[in-house]
Amino acid sequence: LVGPRDPILRQHQAATEKYLSDLCLSVDEIGGQGLSPQWSDRVSLQAITGAASKAKERLRLREKREANLRLIKEEEYKAMGEVRHGERSNFDVFGCQRGKCESCDECKGYAQPLHMGLSSGPYAFLCANCGCSHSCHAEVVH
Secondary structure, three states: OOOOHHHHHHHHHHHHHHHHHHOOOOOHHHOOOOOOOOHHHHOOHHHHHHHHHHHHHHHHHHHHHHHHHHHHHHHHHHHHOOOOHHHOOOEOOOOOEEEEEOOOOOOOOOOOOOOOOHHHOHHHHEOOOOOOEHHHEEEOOO
């Protein structure tokens, strides 16, 4: 009878996933399929180093997008006051219709920030959904 082992394994798996998630990594990126308690013995240093450097880049990009979203919110509030979500256009400042972001997985479609024209500053070129540049979003061709 080995009943108590299952909760311990589930707890270990959850802790492993949280640890990797905090590093912006996934099990697949470090070459593991089902990580055992000795997972660090099975994963090569090269795989961990490569995955960690990719994770640092993703973390840097995430922080940049979050900063962009804060800037958009602040500038929109200065220019327009409170903004309701349904008021946004999917056309960029140049009149080009934009779709899904090719730079991140979170954004399903471009949303133009509300602004007072090109003189508003660089935030006018960013997506209000994800914070990425308008050029990172697929151009919708009719």
